Amino acid sequence: MFRIAFGPRGNPLPLATDKPMAMDAVSYELRLFSLDSSRFFGDRVAEHMGISAAHHEERSFEDGEHKIRPLVSVHGCDVYVVASLFSDDRESVNDKLCRMLFFLAALRDAGAARLTAVVPYLAYARKDRRTKAHDPVTTRYVAQLFEAVGIDRVMVLDVHNLAAYQNAFRAPAEHLEAVSLFVDHFTPLVGSADVAVVSPDAGGVKRADRFRQALAEALGRQPSAVFLEKRRSEGVVSGSAVVGDVERRVALIVDDLISTGTTLARAAGACRERGATAVYAAATHGLFMSGAERVLAAPAFDRIVVTNSVLPSRLPPELVAERLTILDAAKLFADAILELHRTG
Numbered sequence: 006m007f008r009i010a011f012g013p014r015g016n017p018l019p020l021a022t023d024k025p026m027a028m029d030a031v032s033y034e035l036r037l038f039s040l041d042s043s044r045f046f047g048d049r050v051a052e053h054m055g056i057s058a059a060h061h062e063e064r065s066f067e068d069g070e071h072k073i074r075p076l077v078s079v080h081g082c083d084v085y086v087v088a089s090l091f092s093d094d095r096e097s098v099n100d101k102l103c104r105m106l107f108f109l110a111a112l113r114d115a116g117a118a119r120l121t122a123v124v125p126y127l128a129y130a131r132k133d134r135r136t137k138a139h140d141p142v143t144t145r146y147v148a149q150l151f152e153a154v155g156i157d158r159v160m161v162l163d164v165h166n167l168a169a170y171q172n173a174f175r176a177p178a179e180h181l182e183a184v185s186l187f188v189d190h191f192t193p194l195v196g197s198a199d200v201a202v203v204s205p206d207a208g209g210v211k212r213a214d215r216f217r218q219a220l221a222e223a224l225g226r227q228p229s230a231v232f233l234e235k236r237r238s239e240g241v242v243s244g245s246a247v248v249g250d251v252e253r254r255v256a257l258i259v260d261d262l263i264s265t266g267t268t269l270a271r272a273a274g275a276c277r278e279r280g281a282t283a284v285y286a287a288a289t290h291g292l293f294m295s296g297a298e299r300v301l302a303a304p305a306f307d308r309i310v311v312t313n314s315v316l317p318s319r320l321p322p323e324l325v326a327e328r329l330t331i332l333d334a335a336k337l338f339a340d341a342i343l344e345l346h347r348t349g
Contacts, residue, residue: 033081033082033083033118033119033346034081034082034083035056035082035083035084035085035342035346036059036075036077036079036082036083036084036085036117037050037051037054037056037058037059037084037085037087037342038058038059038061038075038084038085038086038087038108038112039051039058039086039087039088040061040063040073040086040087040088040101040104040105040108041063042088042089042093042095042096042101042104043087043088043089043125045313045316046087046089046125046313046314046335047087047088047123049313049333049335050087050123050335050338050339050342051339052335052339053335053336053338053339053340054339054342054343058087059075059076059077059079060075060076060077061073061074061075061076061077061108062074062076063104071104071107073104073107073108073111074108074111075108075111075112075115078115079112079115079116079117080115080116080117080118081116081118082117082118082119083117083118083119083121083346084112084117084118084119084120084121085121085123085342086105086108086109086112086120086121086122086123087123087125087338088101088104088105088122088123088124089101089124089125089126089314089315090102090105090124090126090127090128091126091128091290091292091315093316093318093319094318094319098128098129101128102128102147102150105122105124106150106151106154107154109122109151109154109155109156110154110155113154113155119157119158119349120155120156120157120158121156121157121158121159121160121342121345122151122156122158122159122160123159123160123338123342124159124160124161125161125162125312125314125315125334125338126161126162126262126290126314126315127147127161127164127170128147129143129144129146129147130143130144130147130161130164130165130166130169130170131165131166132144133145133165133166133169133170133173134166134169144166144169144170144173145173147173148173148174148175151174151176152174152175152176156176157176157177158176158177158178158179158345159174159176159177159178159179160179160180160181160338160341160342160345161178161179161180161181162180162181162182162183162289162290162312162314162334162337162338163180163181163182163183163212163261163289163290164180164261165261165262167180179341179345181334181337181338181341182215183289183312183332183334183337184215184216184219185219185337186312186332186333186334186337187216187259187287187310187332188216188219188220188223189223190287190310190330190332191220191257191285191287191310192220192223192224194285195224195255195257198254198255198282198283199228199229199253199254199255200220200224200228200229200254200255200256200257201228201229201230201231201249201250201251201254201255201256201257201276201281202214202216202217202220202228202229202230202231202257202259203231203232203233203249203251203256203257203258203259203272203276204230204231204232204233204258204259204260205232205233205258205260205268205269205271205272206232206233206234206268207232207234209232209259209260209261210230210232212259212260212261213230213232213259214230216257216259216287217230220257228254228257229249229250229251229254230249231247231248231249231250231251231256231276232247232248232249233246233247233248233271233272233275234246234247234248247275247276247279250279251276251279251280251281252279252280252281253280253281253282254281254282255281255282255283255284255285256273256276256281256283256284256285257285257286257287258272258273258276258284258285258286258287259287259288260286260287260288261288261289261290262288262289262290262291262292263286263288263290263291263292263293263297263300263309263311264292264293264294264297265294265295265296265297265300266293266296266297266299266300266301267296267300269286269288269300269306269309270300270303270305272286273286273303273305273306274305276305277305283307284305284306284307285306285307285308285309285310286306286308286309286310287309287310287311288309288310288311289311289312289314289334290311290312290314290315291309291311291312291315291317291329291331292315293315293317293319293320294319295319297319297320298319298320298321298324301320301324301328301329302324302328306328308328308329308330309328309329309330310329310330310331310332311329311330311331311332312331312332312333312334313331313332313333313334313335314334317329317331
């Protein structure tokens with residue numbers, strides 16, 4: 006009787022044997038790399054996995070070019086590369102993307118058996134459709150870049166549009182959610198108070214509802230569902246309608262990311278005006294672009310909660326300590342990587 010085993014990258018390996026075949030016909034040694042710009046996150050992932058990140062070298066040259074290579078063998082290994090793709094005061098998002106792509110390609114050339122891009126914050130994911138004539142669809146273009154260098158899989162956290170992300174990649178696209186982190190944080194905080202889960206726009210209703218259902222299970226009661234009207238064109242935000250009741254409730258505003266913070270500020274102000282007893286914002290990715298420090302300091306918020314997918318390096322440290330709570334999402338990735346490594 007003939008059985009088929011699947012080797013690296015899904016290539017079929019015919020086995021002419023009557024003997025039962027083990028579930029994992031090929032065993033791969035695990036390697037985890039954390040690019041220098043994402044050490045803050047990658048080292049936490051490695052710590053939760055009970056390993057150390059593998060050594061690599063990154064060199065920059067005077068003309069702006071750079072070289073990046075592994076310093077350990079990856080031949081025949083199951084390799085994961087951690088890099089969160091956001092701009093900071095040292096590197097632009099384009100620099101980080103280019104470094105990651107070159108490193109992934111070098112790992113493939115060095116004989117990596119399986120190659121996974123681990124991207125806590127995926128750049129360019131917000132432009133996932135054409136809203137004006139000849140618009141770029143950058144989500145798809147970034148996916149094509151990753152696939153061009155030979156990745157087998159990509160793993161992200163709370164991407165802006167899940168369907169667009171999954172459709173953009175031909176390789177398996179893993180998606181992790183920070184819902185459990187936020188539920189664990191807010192459940193003891195709200196206690197027995199009435200709660201309203203607020204989406205700052207209609208587009209985020211599904212995201213907010215997933216959080217609302219998980220929170221309802223933890224609290225043993227149903228929070229109310231609220232969303233705000235929002236229209237954006239050419240960077241100008243308009244719309245003022247609020248659908249749902251926040252009066253005498255703790256308002257939890259849920260979004261995927263904070264950029265300048267204007268969307269959350271509008272939502273927080275509307276909740277206060279309509280009688281919310283407290284207002285918290287929960288967003289997975291805190292980009293905190295120019296002007297966000299004023300939003301963070303606004304009295305409409307009791308506190309803002311984000312994960313550590315992005316470093317809040319643009320904010321004054323004293324403001325971070327006073328107004329921001331940062332939840333560790335590294336364990337989500339550690340658990341997912343170990344499961345993928347175990348099951349293939």
